[in-house]
Amino acid sequence: MKTEIFGMPLHRLQTALAELGLKKFRAKQIFDWLYQKCVFDFAQMSNLGKAERQLLQDCFSVLPAEIQIVRKMDSSDGLTRKALLELPDGNAIETVLMHHDYGYSVCVSSQVGCDMHCAFCASGLNGAVRNLTVAEILAQLYVFQAQLHLQNERVSRVVVMGSGEPMLNFDAVFGALQFLHQPDVGNIGYRNMTVSTCGIIPGIKKMQGLGLPVNLAISLHAVRNELRSELMPVNKGYPFPDVIAAAEEYAASSGRQVTYEYILLADKNDSDRDAELLAEYLRYKQAGVNLIPVNPVPEKGFFRPAEKRIERFLSILQRHRLHATVRREMGKDINAACGQLRAAFAKDNESKKQ
Template sequence: MQDIFALPIEELQDLFVAAGLKKFRAKQVFQWLYQKSVFDFTAMHNLSKADIAVLQEKFTVLPHSLEILREQNSSDGMTSKLLLGLPDGNSVETVLMHHDYGYSVCVSSQVGCDMHCAFCASGLKGAVRNLTAAEIVAQVYLFNERLREQGAMVSRVVVMGSGEPMLNFDSVLQALDFLHREDTCNMSYRNMTISTCGIIPGIKRLEEQGNPINLAISLHAVKNELRTALMPVNKGYPFVDVLTAAESYSKASGRQITYEYILLKGKNDSPQDAELLSNYLRYKQASVNLIPANPVPEQGFERPSKAAVERFLRILQKNRINATVRKEMGKDIDAACGQLRAKFAKEQEQK
């Protein structure tokens, strides 16, 4: 059986005709899938029983095949996190966040991660494989299905879950292009963000694409030895070169770069660190998103005090750096990337 999720309408038409279905059925199914977020052929009411039987025999729809292994909802009702079981037995996390401007989904781009950032749970066991474009799109549409009764749908997507998006560039861009289509989510590229640890070839490819997708850089330190210790990728792509590539992207796309900076107690949260960060970002089209660390027990990092976070922020603002402290969402539901998947895997090993 062939999975038809996230295929272009033209390819869907060819498959349906080859299966003995009328060509116009492809448009009907396409509308059910991407405008109504209905993934069960039997619920597509304008299809004949005979055609439904053919569809069930020959095709599958990925969101309908995913298993929800775990679900966690924050106490304030603003964040939902799912651990999704994929058909091949692997699992990934995806998160829905409710903001005052609508709904955003943080999607994963890989099963696991090979970046091995010291403070992150995603890479505890490395990367297993890249996700397909359909598997990335499905993370958005699972939540669209849930929001359907409210007459709502996801309006923003952030590729900031498990995995390094620039190491799965083609599938990530294919997924975002699909979500951008007028006959699917009709999502603006300006409502999409790709977060990278600083894979410079990927940043350059994104610039060549020419779409105004937002770029976020996981920076986390501006002392070379410290950043290498926290983020081994700094050996291959030193952060000063990453800043240069990001600034080039900003000028080409017209989009401000967001620099993610996780604050780790006693590691990178001193006034000196704040001044140094200001020096590197001064006069750049950039903003800083300060992230007080979510504790990851396996890694032994602590969260700075509220006073230390506010002091760091004040120094950046004094130096005219646009900076904010990330609004915490889902702290009570294993909010850190990879945390839920790691916990689930540990439980399975202990059985």
């Protein structure tokens, strides 16, 4: 069985090569091919000898070369590209490339599916299958990085906001981020990385313990206890006031403002009273609010509020001097909300089996 080389630390690669009788300096050459040139085929690594390339081919696999892009969609404005990736074991995950005025960011998934069962989200329609490995998290970014490399562009930001709960796959998520931070890999600064959680407090505390200035985003979505438990069952185990307290501790220790994501659902959590409560809970906190008008998921039955209602909600937060914005919608026409493309893919596969 071949050993997966993608995401393998340099020192481990050096040891693995030495065990095969290859010089350790070859490891740095391979790193350059994989992470700078985005070449995932040993046969194309021209500064390695033919026999060495064959030996590497026989002993190692390179995950990006084995991933199949089963669906790829581009938004009409050309700023968002979404890919559904089929892994070697047949599971599908999705990742999104977004072009901003400051560069390119990639939104990656941390799990195949999700077990959080948020009422408005497509990611959990089929539950969680398994955690992703470090290599699988990295490969999502490098699928796009390989395309950008041809344009002399690169990914400069990564957000772990795709399918799955990152704090339930903590070691792999932060292993991938620390790997991407290395100058000879992605050279992405920690301040250009964001991890979003539904509010898994032990994970927030563990993240704090790492001492890295990674941005923390909290999926809040309601500040009435019964409503949040209805929308997000995780609230029963980790009530939102405790989550806010843990996030504020993280903000104080990291020096990074926490972003609270609040999805706006028509006639559900978008009232004036909801806005007043949200402002009250976040008053004097190192916090910003990202309002997200729902990207409708037909299976869930939620709808987007009217524009006047969105503006009213925003104005109430701003009147209370809370930094708040409405998320710029990217990729709405290509089902760029978490889990929608994978859910459609799974539904198609089920139809074919019947």
